[in-house]
Amino acid sequence: MNKEDKYKRMKSLRIDLLILFSIIIGGIVGFLTWGFLAVTSLITHFLWVTLPGTLHVKHWTILLCLIGGVLVGLCQKYFGNYPRKMDEVLAEFKETKRVDYSSVHKSILTAICVLSFGASLGPEAALSGIIGGLSTWAGDKIKSLFKKKHVENEYGDIIIEYSIEATIGMIFRAPLYGATTFFEDNKDSRLLKIIKIIVYSITTVAGFGVFILLSKIDYRKIALVDFGSAIVGKNEIIAIIPLVLIGILLAIIYKFFGDILHKVLKPLENYKIIRAVIGGLVLGIIGTILPTSLFSGEHQLTELPGEWKNMPIYLLLISGIVKLFITEFCLSTGWRGGHIFPIIFTGASIGYGMALLFPIDPVTSVTIITTSLTSAVLKKPVAVLLILILLFPIKLIVLMIIAAYLPVYILKYMNKLTQKAY
Numbered sequence: 255m256n257k258e259d260k261y262k263r264m265k266s267l268r269i270d271l272l273i274l275f276s277i278i279i280g281g282i283v284g285f286l287t288w289g290f291l292a293v294t295s296l297i298t299h300f301l302w303v304t305l306p307g308t309l310h311v312k313h314w315t316i317l318l319c320l321i322g323g324v325l326v327g328l329c330q331k332y333f334g335n336y337p338r339k340m341d342e343v344l345a346e347f348k349e350t351k352r353v354d355y356s357s358v359h360k361s362i363l364t365a366i367c368v369l370s371f372g373a374s375l376g377p378e379a380a381l382s383g384i385i386g387g388l389s390t391w392a393g394d395k396i397k398s399l400f401k402k403k404h405v406e407n408e409y410g411d412i413i414i415e416y417s418i419e420a421t422i423g424m425i426f427r428a429p430l431y432g433a434t435t436f437f438e439d440n441k442d443s444r445l446l447k448i449i450k451i452i453v454y455s456i457t458t459v460a461g462f463g464v465f466i467l468l469s470k471i472d473y474r475k476i477a478l479v480d481f482g483s484a485i486v487g488k489n490e491i492i493a494i495i496p497l498v499l500i501g502i503l504l505a506i507i508y509k510f511f512g513d514i515l516h517k518v519l520k521p522l523e524n525y526k527i528i529r530a531v532i533g534g535l536v537l538g539i540i541g542t543i544l545p546t547s548l549f550s551g552e553h554q555l556t557e558l559p560g561e562w563k564n565m566p567i568y569l570l571l572i573s574g575i576v577k578l579f580i581t582e583f584c585l586s587t588g589w590r591g592g593h594i595f596p597i598i599f600t601g602a603s604i605g606y607g608m609a610l611l612f613p614i615d616p617v618t619s620v621t622i623i624t625t626s627l628t629s630a631v632l633k634k635p636v637a638v639l640l641i642l643i644l645l646f647p648i649k650l651i652v653l654m655i656i657a658a659y660l661p662v663y664i665l666k667y668m669n670k671l672t673q674k675a676y
Contacts, residue, residue, distance in 0.1 A: 322371025323534025501626025
């Protein structure tokens with residue numbers, strides 16, 4: 255066998271192994287994502303359905319949130335600031351091409367406490383760190399099993415990156431989410447782009463396949479929500495800009511809540527248990543008055559399309575604003591997690607409220623406000639579109655693109671005006 259044949263054989267072997275590793279990692283990601291969500295769901299059901307049905311204790315929501323505050327505070331005190339934010343995990347990966355896995359157990363325990371005890375937060379922050387860390391660990395183990403001459407390790411970081419992207423995609427039922435990197439990495443060679451597409455496609459298909467298969471065991475719903483069909487007429491066209499501006503205004507309110515709450519609660523930064531208990535107390539009181547303020551809002555979203563017509567306008571509007579407030583209050587008091595699901599819930603609630611106030615199609619109203627608000631908060635229009643594209647009717651894609659990009663430019667312009675004023 256000559257050198258050229260050997261090179262072709264080695265290249266084929268590397269591609270075969272890359273595909274094999276992608277399938278293995280994708281399957282592991284699907285299993286771990288399902289496992290984490292299943293365990294959290296079981297604990298949540300036990301705490302919020304089984305126990306109160308047996309004990310019949312008054313003010314159970316307040317009591318449970320207070321207990322949650324103690325547990326979250328203890329985790330914050332003895333473990334540190336876990337789970338880490340999704341942006342922190344992704345930033346670490348971009349800088350080091352790795353995600354630290356020495357603290358995965360801390361993230362798991364803290365995240366289960368946060369999510370099971372009613373925090374208005376989603377699982378994406380915890381899972382991005384957990385899956386990223388475990389994928390890094392798995393990558394290290396895989397590399398140690400093979401000698402350098404047999405396996406080229408230069409593409410290992412791609413597998414880790416897309417394990418995180420696939421996880422986020424599974425959480426939001428958005429398999430196209432990881433495609434954001436195809437738009438961001440313009441300097442990649444053609445070969446590297448092809449490799450990324452192959453790895454992401456295989457990892458995502460394997461991950462979603464395992465996740466969907468296992469979800470049948472606990473009857474977990476794969477579809478996030480069905481908002482129904484949309485109508486785009488003269489009223490909807492006229493309302494596009496006002497609805498986008500409402501989404502931007504909600505994002506400004508959300509940022510205002512965050513700024514104020516972090517300043518007010520900063521003196522308690524070193525008193526983690528007290529701070530977390532305060533968070534639990536406020537969460538419990540507000541959750542008793544307005545139950546939709548509890549949890550991420552994912553399950554409430556599935557009910558909202560069938561209930562909004564029977565809800566008063568003020569309740570829809572208040573529910574949206576309070577969701578933003580309690581989400582930031584949780585974050586400010588050490589209940590760490592993701593904020594994307596609560597933001598989507600707010601957009602839907604306010605969107606339906608606007609449809610009751612004005613003669614516009616409710617689905618179009620919800621779509622524009624939700625897209626605008628999410629984009630104004632995340633400031634990543636492509637990522638927002640890929641998360642929401644399967645949530646809303648495809649016929650609204652043009653309006654979604656406008657609602658995703660316009661807030662970014664408007665906020666940039668507003669920032670420039672603010673800087674000039676100072």
